[in-house]
Amino acid sequence: MGRKRVYGVTLILMMISVIAFGLSFGQTPEGVVATLCFFKFWLGFGVGGDYPLSATIMSEYTNKKTQEASIALDDYVWLIILMVGAIPVALTYCWRMKMPETAHYTTLIAWNAKQAATDMATVLNVELEAKLEKVERLAMEPSSSYGLFSNEFLRRLGLHLLGTTSTWFFIDIAF
Template sequence: MQGFGILASAIVALIVLAAFRSAIIEDVSAVDYCWRIVLGVGAVPGLLALYFRLTIPETPRYTMDVEYDVNKATNDITNYLQTDDSRDENDGPGNHVDVPKASWSDFVSYFGKWKNGKVLLGTSMSWFALDIAFYGIGLNNGIILSAIGYADTHEAEMGLRAYNSLKNMAVGNIIITMLGTVPGYWVTVAFVDSWGRKPIQLMGFGVLTALFIAMGGAFNPLKEHSLPAFIVLFTLLQFFQNFGPNTTTFIVPGEVFPTRYRSTGHGISAASGKLGAIVAQVGF
């Protein structure tokens, strides 16, 4: 869904700019209202997600592994699969499963074992490496927007120049997203179960490595003498980021950890990614 989120944000920006066109041309400070509205609209999906996360029932796996209630977990599965409302006669608490309770000492004990710790290390470093590339690529968006004719404009009147420049950026980002980001996500959706998470992630990192070497080694010649080739390589980067680690790094941490540490493991992995984003922005 991240690809659709990126696409939706550009569309919302375009709509808001169109609504404020006259105000921006008359007074460029009206742009201040635009970015506030765009950010506010972006909070709506987050609030909807928060509502559903607070109201949806717990999964049977959580009920069994964290609440230790096997009967309730069994009944939840049965009620979901059956069309009637029949319940097992033993639907009260009971048959507790013997699973360690989440605690700091158990966390250290569990991830202190190499066979478990290496999984957390792998998901964290994968996300860290990905976000260095992901946010590093974003620094070159201006070059691509300029190459496809959606860069800043040069009108004499400041308000008109601001409006046209922002509109061009929004349209250009829609084009970039549709070229590589959204198709990459959908190809992943098509193959993630049949091909598998690990092969897709390894393939994605491998292809991205080759593309980065090619673009890094010939960055200036490509930018100055062969912009079409630069655009093609950039599009392939976007595609294989999303048909690859930018999807699997989200999926894998949600599947490989025990229930009691699934959120913790996913959170540590995601935080490692944000550290990579900081490295990309500060280092490059």
């Protein structure tokens, strides 16, 4: 088929797979996952063909001096592509910092039921009123009266906390 034609086929396969992956469809969650897996497989197939073919084409077209300059340029291009990936993260950060704090935190931790009601009314686009007596009653329940380093905390949540932290610790070591 020739390198140029195979290169084009792998790139088209990658483009179609990425677009289809982003537009995954299905009536059920299982159908969506199956569609995602299907198109992820074909994306991997295209990438698997593209990588060695790119290296082969580059090595056949360039002499030693041009090849070294091209490799240096490729290093900068990949760094720029990686940095461009920070743009969606920065936009997400800006959007999330404009969001109000959750009502649970504002009410039970910051003790501001009125602000919580205002924030939730804005987010949900409905009218809410703060019920201060209910907040005070919830705050006085025994479930929220123990501290972070208390025996009650260890008795209720210690085993779960130990299990979660040790699991993450071992995953970090494995990686």
